[in-house]
Amino acid sequence: MSSRWADTAEDREHAQRLKAEKAARKAAKEEARRRREAAAAPPPTPPTKKRRTNPSSPSASSNSATTTSTTATSKPLRFPAPEIAACRHVDTYEPLNRIEEGSYGIVSRARDTETGEIVALKRLKLERETDGFPITSLREIRTLMAARRCEGVVGLREVVMGDSLKDVYIVMDFIPHDLKTLFDDMPEPFLLSETKTLLHQLLTAVSFLHSHWILHRDLKTSNLLLSHTGQLKIADFGLARFYGDPRPPLTQLVVTLWYRAPELLLGGTTYGPEIDLWSCGCIFAELMTREPLLQGKNEIDQVAQIFQLLGVPTEESWPGWRAMPNSKGLTYPKTQATVKNHLRTRFPLLTAKGVELLDGLLKMDPKQRWSAEEALSGRGKTFWMEEPRMKRREMLPTWPSKASGEKRRKRGSPGAPVRGDAPVLEGNLEVKGLFDGEEEEVAGAGFALRMGR
Amino acid sequence: MVSILSNPLATPSQLLANQTEADGVPSSLSKSLLWAGSTLIQSAGILLRLPQTTIATAIVLLQRFYLVRSLRSSPLLDSVHAAVFLSSKLTEHPVKPRSLINVTTYLQHCPSPSPISPVSDNEQALQDPDSYFVSEHEYYAQRTRMLDTEAEMLKAFGFQSWCALPYTLVLNYAQALDCLDESLVRRAIAYLNDALMAPSLVFLTHQPHMLAVAALYLAARSEGESGGGSAKLPEGWWEVFDVEREELGFLVAVFEGAAKFVEEQTGRWKRRGGKGVPWDLEALEEELQFHG
Ligand SMILES: Nc1ncnc2c1ncn2[C@@H]1O[C@H](COP(=O)(O)OP(=O)(O)O)[C@@H](O)[C@H]1O
Numbered sequence: 001m002s003s004r005w006a007d008t009a010e011d012r013e014h015a016q017r018l019k020a021e022k023a024a025r026k027a028a029k030e031e032a033r034r035r036r037e038a039a040a041a042p043p044p045t046p047p048t049k050k051r052r053t054n055p056s057s058p059s060a061s062s063n064s065a066t067t068t069s070t071t072a073t074s075k076p077l078r079f080p081a082p083e084i085a086a087c088r089h090v091d092t093y094e095p096l097n098r099i100e101e102g103s104y105g106i107v108s109r110a111r112d113t114e115t116g117e118i119v120a121l122k123r124l125k126l127e128r129e130t131d132g133f134p135i136t137s138l139r140e141i142r143t144l145m146a147a148r149r150c151e152g153v154v155g156l157r158e159v160v161m162g163d164s165l166k167d168v169y170i171v172m173d174f175i176p177h178d179l180k181t182l183f184d185d186m187p188e189p190f191l192l193s194e195t196k197t198l199l200h201q202l203l204t205a206v207s208f209l210h211s212h213w214i215l216h217r218d219l220k221t222s223n224l225l226l227s228h229t230g231q232l233k234i235a236d237f238g239l240a241r242f243y244g245d246p247r248p249p250l251t252q253l254v255v256t257l258w259y260r261a262p263e264l265l266l267g268g269t270t271y272g273p274e275i276d277l278w279s280c281g282c283i284f285a286e287l288m289t290r291e292p293l294l295q296g297k298n299e300i301d302q303v304a305q306i307f308q309l310l311g312v313p314t315e316e317s318w319p320g321w322r323a324m325p326n327s328k329g330l331t332y333p334k335t336q337a338t339v340k341n342h343l344r345t346r347f348p349l350l351t352a353k354g355v356e357l358l359d360g361l362l363k364m365d366p367k368q369r370w371s372a373e374e375a376l377s378g379r380g381k382t383f384w385m386e387e388p389r390m391k392r393r394e395m396l397p398t399w400p401s402k403a404s405g406e407k408r409r410k411r412g413s414p415g416a417p418v419r420g421d422a423p424v425l426e427g428n429l430e431v432k433g434l435f436d437g438e439e440e441e442v443a444g445a446g447f448a449l450r451m452g453r
Numbered sequence: 454m455v456s457i458l459s460n461p462l463a464t465p466s467q468l469l470a471n472q473t474e475a476d477g478v479p480s481s482l483s484k485s486l487l488w489a490g491s492t493l494i495q496s497a498g499i500l501l502r503l504p505q506t507t508i509a510t511a512i513v514l515l516q517r518f519y520l521v522r523s524l525r526s527s528p529l530l531d532s533v534h535a536a537v538f539l540s541s542k543l544t545e546h547p548v549k550p551r552s553l554i555n556v557t558t559y560l561q562h563c564p565s566p567s568p569i570s571p572v573s574d575n576e577q578a579l580q581d582p583d584s585y586f587v588s589e590h591e592y593y594a595q596r597t598r599m600l601d602t603e604a605e606m607l608k609a610f611g612f613q614s615w616c617a618l619p620y621t622l623v624l625n626y627a628q629a630l631d632c633l634d635e636s637l638v639r640r641a642i643a644y645l646n647d648a649l650m651a652p653s654l655v656f657l658t659h660q661p662h663m664l665a666v667a668a669l670y671l672a673a674r675s676e677g678e679s680g681g682g683s684a685k686l687p688e689g690w691w692e693v694f695d696v697e698r699e700e701l702g703f704l705v706a707v708f709e710g711a712a713k714f715v716e717e718q719t720g721r722w723k724r725r726g727g728k729g730v731p732w733d734l735e736a737l738e739e740e741l742q743f744h745g
């Protein structure tokens with residue numbers, strides 16, 4: 001009897017040891033991953049490293065730019081943790097030129113007076129805020145901070161303040177181009193090999209964001225920056241936020257109209273990362289033509305244009321789409337022409353695999369839409385393997401940077417949605433008229449695609 | 454949710470140079486006030502039906518703030534409001550300023566719902582609903598101060614509002630060790646909640662994984678002592694989770710002391726003849742005179 005008990009105890013101990021070992025292996029793997037990530041991370045930003053809060057001075061601004069000692073005190077920490085340290089003053093940066101006034105902030109180029117480095121400063125618009133520091137700006141800063149380690153995301157350096165508490169700036173690495181402005185300067189659209197380089201980087205960065213539970217919610221060409229070395233960086237996290245599982249109800253008022261996924265246009269509130277992939281599909285097309293793919297004049301026109309290009313959804317192609325809040329009022333003709341997908345004809349020179357990828361990203365049913373992972377290494381994989389191969393980043397052409405200059409061009413595209421009431425597609429809106437006589441135009445409107453390497 | 458950021462931590466020099474104490478507030482009073490502020494957050498959070506992550510985040514924000522600011526220049530009540538308001542946005546459970554200020558006013562005046570509520574020796578006055586009525590004028594004054602303090606907080610942290618918490622880690626670790634058991638987890642969470650209130654500010658000095666391990670260690674030990682489902686954990690299991698024996702020893706001592714501290718504090722403000730916690734600067738000055 002007693003020996004039986006001993007056995008059991010021993011067994012149990014053995015089992016526990018095995019479990020602990022398993023846990024140890026798991027933890028070691030996790031640790032190695034964290035190390036890799038930490039190694040891939042850019043070196044700590046100058047301010048966090050150099051700045052040291054002078055403990056005897058309660059004033060935040062007085063201790064900022066002065067002390068630069070690095071008297072690292074020994075701490076039992078394996079990963080460098082940031083210190084709790086006050087904002088520096090925006091005076092640390094010498095303004096050079098304004099880059100762009102967007103919907104939420106004002107971006108300018110500036111020089112770090114301590115290191116001489118060129119940075120981009122984005123001033124947050126807080127004047128009209130009555131509910132304290134806006135939750136959207138908190139999200140912008142937090143998501144950018146969380147994604148700092150991703151090379152496909154613009155590097156956040158720090159947040160600085162001016163004299164007033166309403167004067168807040170995000171300090172980022174300066175990246176000379178955004179794709180939208182670049183299109184205006186390019187005599188020709190990108191080659192397919194170049195398009196691949198950019199799209200692959202975009203999808204890789206999006207995959208990073210989604211694997212860290214970040215939704216960007218405003219992917220479009222003006223929010224994609226391009227470095228001199230051909231590195232694409234996602235910027236403008238002004239609408240980004242963390243999401244969870246189960247999906248919380250979220251505002252529909254996200255994503256600039258032309259890049260907005262159908263489930264958003266039709267009033268869905270429990271959307272997820274798929275909306276970013278729809279935008280990637282639109283961007284893919286735009287990289288090849290320099291023209292935004294779907295340029296609706298308003299929400300209903302945007303829906304009409306989507307249906308025109310991809311066909312009106314059916315119960316098979318998008319089960320349950322009729323139950324979406326905004327699709328109830330839609331009437332549309334059901335002819336051959338309206339259910340046909342025109343991607344092929346619109347991009348006659350794109351390879352079959354390319355069309356398949358584009359179609360995967362532009363699936364109207366979010367459940368069927370490809371994830372970034374799928375597009376990179378799942379069903380999309382062959383596209384990356386086939387000819388023409390991706391160009392190396394450094395081999396992308398270079399252009400003079402408008403952002404470094406004095407003047408910027410005016411934008412001809414709608415801006416990111418501003419906070420307010422979500423639009424409702426009201427009443428019996430006739431989508432039909434929009435198809436009349438346009439069938440020919442769509443079919444014949446294939447944009448030429450320059451092939452080559 | 455995968456946390457990809459480490460929490461910003463207090464430096465030893467920041468911990469040594471307590472701003473409030475440098476400003477002439479005795480250490481024990483300073484610690485007690487921070488506890489009172491944290492307790493007000495906890496109680497208000499419960500009344501506002503905020504999740505524990507929102508509450509704990511607010512307490513950590515309050516502690517980070519007073520690491521670099523003095524209670525004598527930044528009034529406790531305004532900081533409590535700002536911490537809850539900010540945390541509610543950070544954790545995506547935004548509260549309305551009106552509800553928040555109503556609730557804290559109620560807790561300050563009505564006897565006994567919270568450890569920091571006044572004692573009821575002045576029953577009549579305290580039970581008078583007028584005493585916790587917030588006039589329009591008073592509301593706007595408090596709201597303005599709250600919003601200013603919120604901006605001050607963000608400035609003081611350099612906008613590093615990241616605040617990973619150990620609560621879900623406790624569950625993950627218990628599961629990994631195959632000792633996921635309701636009473637064990639409940640004990641561990643209770644240890645964490647006490648430690649959150651402790652004056653040694655372990656949430657500012659240690660990353661969440663260490664706190665989770667210490668809580669689990671103590672919970673398993675007291676489970677064992679009370680004879681309940683004593684899951685014997687493998688030797689040195691904490692190393693699997695990247696915690697060294699010395700660190701664990703330190704945290705265990707702090708965690709054990711925390712419960713006692715919390716108990717003492719509750720007595721402290723309950724004893725004082727109905728005057729209660731000095732929430733604003735004026736009351737603090739009065740309290741200092743009484744002390745001095
Ligand atoms: N880090 C940066 N470096 C260079 N230019 C930038 C940077 N960030 C933004 N810009 C430029 O400023 C524009 C607006 O910035 P963005 O963050 O998108 O603000 P908004 O929310 O106002 O759209 C971008 O389209 C880009 O041209």
Ligand SMILES: [Mg+2]
Pocket residue numbers: 102103222223236
């Ligand atoms: Mg933008």
